Amino acid sequence: MIPNLDWMQHAACAGMDPRAFFTVGNHARAQVNEARKVCATCPVREQCADWAIQTGERHGVWGGMSQQQLRQRRRRFTSRARTDTRAAS
Template sequence: MRAKPGARYVETGGQHRMDWQRDAACADAADPDLFFPISLHGPGADQVEQARRVCRRCPVAAQCAEWARETHQGAGVWGGMAMEASGGGRQ
């Protein structure tokens, strides 16, 4: 099951502080799947661009990007960066 952006970071514990997610611009995104495109190319590229538009107005983009790096998120759009599911590449 895919969590709604803005709530997708919920943890039950661990070393990463997650309180910044309360201010996530994607918390109210109409389509959470935008942040998890199947591919960074083709139709997926449009999804990535739509997600990045939300990230550009997000007040916690820096925290989001840092968290994604620290927790080795391998796919999705985090802090305005798109990560490839299969190879960990970024756009």
């Protein structure tokens, strides 16, 4: 199935340097905070977060989430997927 990525056209970060959302070095915390400010204005945060989970993204700022929030959401998604699989069998 080809994923629908139309939501990306509406991203607040469209046209920005993607490196702003992948932090490195001594300024990582400040960089994350700046990235999350952009995400806070984004109308497609949910789609972005879902995309990160479904594609297994482990780095970067997605949907305005911290790394901890991303891990928590991934655990919920994985748990729900297992439950759905069991229910279907």
